[in-house]
Amino acid sequence: MSAQELRSDLAREAPALWADISTIAQKCVSTIIDNLARKSSHERFPKTVNDPVWGTIELFPWEVAILDSPLVQRLRGISQLGLASYVYPGASHSRLEHILGVIETAQRMMNALERNADNHRHFGKDKDPAVPAISLLDRHSIRLGALLHDIGHGPYSHVTEMLLYKCFPEEFAKAEKVLRHHFRDVTKIAPSETIAVLLVLSEEMGRVFEHPHFEAVSEAHRLPAAIACRILGSRSNLYAGYLSGVISGPIDADKIDYMARDSYHSGFPVGLDFNRLISKLEVIIITPENAPNAELQERAQTAGGRSYEMGISLSGLGAYEQMIMGRALLYDRLYYHHKVRAAEHMLQRLIGVATEETGRRLTLSGYFALFSETEYLSVWSGFVRSPEIDSGGARSKRIGGALLTRQVYNRAACIAARFLGGLDGLPRGEREDTRQLQWDGLVTILRSDKGADDFAAEIFALARQLGGAIPELSAVATNLTLEEILVDFPINKAKLGRGNDLLTRTEAGRVVPPNLFFDAEKWSLAYEHQKLVGHVFAPLSSVPLVALASRIALFMRFGVVMGADADNAAKTTGVVSADWIRKAAEAALCSAECAEALTTEKPVLLQMRSNDLRIPADWSVDDPDIARRLAEGFRDAIPGGLPAGARKGVIDTLFDLMTFVEMIEKSGEFTARTELAEKTLQQELKKHLRSREVPVTEGSEIGGGETDLVVYDKVLIENKSRDLTTDPFESGLDYPFQARRYSIALLRRVSFVVLSYRPSTETSLLPLTARIRVSRINGVPEDHAEVRVVVPWGTGVPSKAKAPR
Amino acid sequence: MDRLHDVARLLISSLVLAKDTEGKRIPTSHGLLDKAIQDSLAYFPAWAKEEIHMADSRVGLRCVEVPEILGWAQAAELTSAPNPYYREMELNASPYVAGVLLKRLGVSVNEGRELGQALLRSIEHSKQQLGEVAVAAGGTVSC
Numbered sequence: 001m002s003a004q005e006l007r008s009d010l011a012r013e014a015p016a017l018w019a020d021i022s023t024i025a026q027k028c029v030s031t032i033i034d035n036l037a038r039k040s041s042h043e044r045f046p047k048t049v050n051d052p053v054w055g056t057i058e059l060f061p062w063e064v065a066i067l068d069s070p071l072v073q074r075l076r077g078i079s080q081l082g083l084a085s086y087v088y089p090g091a092s093h094s095r096l097e098h099i100l101g102v103i104e105t106a107q108r109m110m111n112a113l114e115r116n117a118d119n120h121r122h123f124g125k126d127k128d129p130a131v132p133a134i135s136l137l138d139r140h141s142i143r144l145g146a147l148l149h150d151i152g153h154g155p156y157s158h159v160t161e162m163l164l165y166k167c168f169p170e171e172f173a174k175a176e177k178v179l180r181h182h183f184r185d186v187t188k189i190a191p192s193e194t195i196a197v198l199l200v201l202s203e204e205m206g207r208v209f210e211h212p213h214f215e216a217v218s219e220a221h222r223l224p225a226a227i228a229c230r231i232l233g234s235r236s237n238l239y240a241g242y243l244s245g246v247i248s249g250p251i252d253a254d255k256i257d258y259m260a261r262d263s264y265h266s267g268f269p270v271g272l273d274f275n276r277l278i279s280k281l282e283v284i285i286i287t288p289e290n291a292p293n294a295e296l297q298e299r300a301q302t303a304g305g306r307s308y309e310m311g312i313s314l315s316g317l318g319a320y321e322q323m324i325m326g327r328a329l330l331y332d333r334l335y336y337h338h339k340v341r342a343a344e345h346m347l348q349r350l351i352g353v354a355t356e357e358t359g360r361r362l363t364l365s366g367y368f369a370l371f372s373e374t375e376y377l378s379v380w381s382g383f384v385r386s387p388e389i390d391s392g393g394a395r396s397k398r399i400g401g402a403l404l405t406r407q408v409y410n411r412a413a414c415i416a417a418r419f420l421g422g423l424d425g426l427p428r429g430e431r432e433d434t435r436q437l438q439w440d441g442l443v444t445i446l447r448s449d450k451g452a453d454d455f456a457a458e459i460f461a462l463a464r465q466l467g468g469a470i471p472e473l474s475a476v477a478t479n480l481t482l483e484e485i486l487v488d489f490p491i492n493k494a495k496l497g498r499g500n501d502l503l504t505r506t507e508a509g510r511v512v513p514p515n516l517f518f519d520a521e522k523w524s525l526a527y528e529h530q531k532l533v534g535h536v537f538a539p540l541s542s543v544p545l546v547a548l549a550s551r552i553a554l555f556m557r558f559g560v561v562m563g564a565d566a567d568n569a570a571k572t573t574g575v576v577s578a579d580w581i582r583k584a585a586e587a588a589l590c591s592a593e594c595a596e597a598l599t600t601e602k603p604v605l606l607q608m609r610s611n612d613l614r615i616p617a618d619w620s621v622d623d624p625d626i627a628r629r630l631a632e633g634f635r636d637a638i639p640g641g642l643p644a645g646a647r648k649g650v651i652d653t654l655f656d657l658m659t660f661v662e663m664i665e666k667s668g669e670f671t672a673r674t675e676l677a678e679k680t681l682q683q684e685l686k687k688h689l690r691s692r693e694v695p696v697t698e699g700s701e702i703g704g705g706e707t708d709l710v711v712y713d714k715v716l717i718e719n720k721s722r723d724l725t726t727d728p729f730e731s732g733l734d735y736p737f738q739a740r741r742y743s744i745a746l747l748r749r750v751s752f753v754v755l756s757y758r759p760s761t762e763t764s765l766l767p768l769t770a771r772i773r774v775s776r777i778n779g780v781p782e783d784h785a786e787v788r789v790v791v792p793w794g795t796g797v798p799s800k801a802k803a804p805r
Numbered sequence: 806m807d808r809l810h811d812v813a814r815l816l817i818s819s820l821v822l823a824k825d826t827e828g829k830r831i832p833t834s835h836g837l838l839d840k841a842i843q844d845s846l847a848y849f850p851a852w853a854k855e856e857i858h859m860a861d862s863r864v865g866l867r868c869v870e871v872p873e874i875l876g877w878a879q880a881a882e883l884t885s886a887p888n889p890y891y892r893e894m895e896l897n898a899s900p901y902v903a904g905v906l907l908k909r910l911g912v913s914v915n916e917g918r919e920l921g922q923a924l925l926r927s928i929e930h931s932k933q934q935l936g937e938v939a940v941a942a943g944g945t946v947s948c
Contacts, residue, residue, distance in 0.1 A: 180858070180860075184861055185860055185861055185862050185863055186860060187860050187862065187867070187869045188869055188870075188873075235863060244863055245863060249863070292835070292864075292865070292935075293835070293836060293864075293865045293866075293934075293935060294865075294934060295861065295865035295866045296864070296865050309863050309864070310863075417880075417881075417882045429899065432897070432899065432902075433899055433901055433902050435882065436881070436882050436883065436897070436898055436902050437902060437905060439881065439882055440814070440881060440902075440906060440909075443810065443880070443881055444810070444909075447810050501862055501863055501864050501867070502864070503863075503864055513834065513835065513864065519834065519892055522833070522892075525872075525875070525876060525879065526879070529876070529879045529880060532880065632908075635905055636908065636909075639905070639909075
């Protein structure tokens with residue numbers, strides 16, 4: 001595979017992305033060519049720079065030629081840690097500083113591995129003179145890979161990474177496929193890595209590597225692919241295969257440097273023993289006899305009996321575990337600090353709002369202007385104008401101004417599975433089932449940016465309405481804007497790296513993964529899981545209002561309540577008063593179940609199981625599956641479950657309606673009718689319910705509709721009548737949710753509709769057990785079930801005849 | 806948007822139904838789950854197959870997405886965390902929850918169970934192979 005073949009594949013599969021990359025490369029390459037043209041590399045001497053982490057770093061002349069160009073100098077204005085400096089003021093080091101550190105780290109790793117390789121050639125009972133030496137191509141492709149691995153980052157790195165991807169989502173995916181096809185062992189590729197690799201592979205950079213004064217290696221035409229492979233962690237294009245993970249791998253120069261550097265600058269110590277870690281790197285010699293699995297066995301066989309990978313000695317495992325645990329702590333305390341997350345989310349929102357206000361999305365090239373991050377922020381916010389990048393308007397200015405003055409939004413609510421409340425009173429098995437299903441419903445929506453943004457919009461709409469109902473929140477509600485409510489659900493942002501792609505050698509000479517006693521990688525995943533929390537962020541002054549709106553929205557949308565621990569985590573204990581909740585319920589902004597759920601600790605939502613339902617005995621005999629079917633219908637429609645206080649009413653109403661259907665059938669009451677008005681249906685139903693001593697009220701008596709009945713004080717039954725009908729359950733029937741016009745709090749998640757219909761065909765006359773169905777109502781914000789009971793009339797069947805089974 | 810969260814729900818629900826009882830452990834080390842996913846690809850629905858890629862990594866065959874899938878499974882509370890043994894994950898979901906999740910994904914209980922059984926068969930086979938390789942190399946393996 002030649003570089004030209006690779007370029008052709010990329011140009012064919014991802015033409016627009018490839019063209020944009022070329023444009024970016026073109027702007028930078030002329031400076032590098034000029035730098036190279038002045039003198040041959042061998043007329044210059046390596047340069048030494050000071051560094052706070054490594055002491056000194058030595059750079060070769062061709063590296064300096066690339067370093068002193070817009071391609072890399074742009075990274076001077078891009079911070080390594082984005083907005084973490086808002087919490088850790090010292091954490092303002094740049095990506096430029098980091099990439100120089102990665103060069104030095106990579107060099108030290110190569111030195112250690114070279115020394116170890118040499119030891120293997122000359123020492124030990126299994127000495128192996130054939131352990132490959134590190135070639136010039138290997139060495140310089142690694143160093144250049146270190147220098148260029150981050151050139152694909154935009155301003156504020158990870159915040160803009162997905163925005164870069166969205167410029168060409170399909171082409172990014174295709175480009176990744178091409179890279180995976182050409183290079184072995186490529187796992188996850190971040191968008192910034194794809195950009196960096198494409199820049200390296202561009203025709204323009206090819207001219208740099210093949211410039212007569214570049215002189216790093218004689219096989220200059222091999223450099224682009226080799227550098228790309230180092231950035232991606234691929235085993236391809238490498239003489240000494242054990243070097244494949246030096247830039248991107250389980251123990252790589254990138255991780256070691258950023259952990260050491262981030263810890264140093266932020267002032268957050270993590271105890272990383274990088275000197276020992278690097279010194280304990282080993283060349284692991286894999287043979288068919290000692291291979292830990294069939295794939296490595298085969299690889300060793302194909303390679304003539306031996307293959308070589310980077311690993312770590314047993315005595316280095318402690319340092320490796322330190323690194324893994326330290327990384328978990330850095331993620332929790334530094335990268336995912338809630339203030340950092342809030343600031344990053346504000347920035348993401350700012351970019352979105354600026355795009356709306358300008359009507360134009362930033363192009364890929366736009367993210368690679370020679371601006372610092374602060375300059376980008378100022379331009380997006382509209383404080384500074386630039387001909388290269390559009391500025392937002394008033395809304396952008398509000399968010400950008402808050403960011404520039406560190407008015408970072410506060411936590412109004414915390415969301416996590418371990419905070420789910422109201423389940424303690426349930427039996428253990430049911431508690432776990434309910435918790436998982438509730439959480440599943442919530443994660444499925446909030447896992448995407450769109451889902452999170454839509455939920456933020458719901459909270460905002462509710463907050464505005466609450467301001468109308470609660471005088472002390474009125475002013476805040478009026479001033480609140482949609483942009484100021486952020487729902488941050490970090491699960492969809494956590495980058496979980498491939499772990500344990502590492503080998504070690506036992507005393508007996510076996511090659512094994514290094515989790516002999518303790519799996520540090522899994523420990524760190526468990527730690528991260530425990531610590532990850534979703535948030536609703538809002539400006540400090542609006543936290544009480546948004547806290548209230550969030551709680552109501554969480555219940556109304558997902559049927560969940562976050563318990564007292566969530567308030568502790570968000571520091572919102574006591575912020576929301578019971579009086580506000582009561583007023584919200586009075587204004588019908590919050591159902592009675594919701595109000596009760598937010599103010600008590602009792603179980604709030606329960607699943608409907610088949611053995612909870614009451615079914616007439618005959619019906620269960622005729623249709624043994626009916627209870628399961630109805631229960632499934634409730635589960636599908638309301639995954640979070642039914643409010644505990646209302647579930648019994650629902651179960652009883654279901655049973656009452658089944659008995660009504662049976663009574664009408666046996667009596668032949670509707671058989672001979674030539675018409676059936678809704679009021680008549682209603683009267684028959686009311687008569688039946690009262691005969692069973694069910695508490696029933698006419699809707700009109702309490703300010704509702706004329707053909708509604710309210711039973712058990714909270715369940716609404718709507719009565720409808722239709723003439724000739726083929727399918728009485730057809731979804732085209734659109735019944736408005738009349739509960740909303742009632743001032744008393746009714747069960748809102750379940751609607752009962754009793755529909756009388758005249759069957760148009762024989763098959764439209766349904767068997768008894770098929771005359772009741774539970775289904776989900778679509779097109780409404782909250783989960784909602786409709787129980788529809790259908791009653792045929794005008795069939796002309798004699799009263800003693802039985803309904804079809 | 807990738808659907809690795811959905812793949813996690815599918816994977817765990819299928820394993821739960823295949824095992825029939827709760828509280829069982831599934832190995833997550835030594836590439837066993839990765840190989841099982843590759844071997845059982847035919848049983849995955851089309852949308853899930855699109856999310857999965859296999860790589861010939863420096864330590865053997867790996868499914869690129871396994872760490873993220875396991876992360877989602879943990880985040881969704883379908884597997885235990887923290888896991889005291891760390892080489893395995895403990896399935897937390899009940900058959901009831903597994904059935905509901907599969908339904909939400911448009912997968913029948915039978916299809917889910919078949920997928921789970923295929924995964925378990927592969928895991929057992931791979932464990933045996935791993936043991937043979939380890940014994941040949943003069944040791945044992947516990948996973």
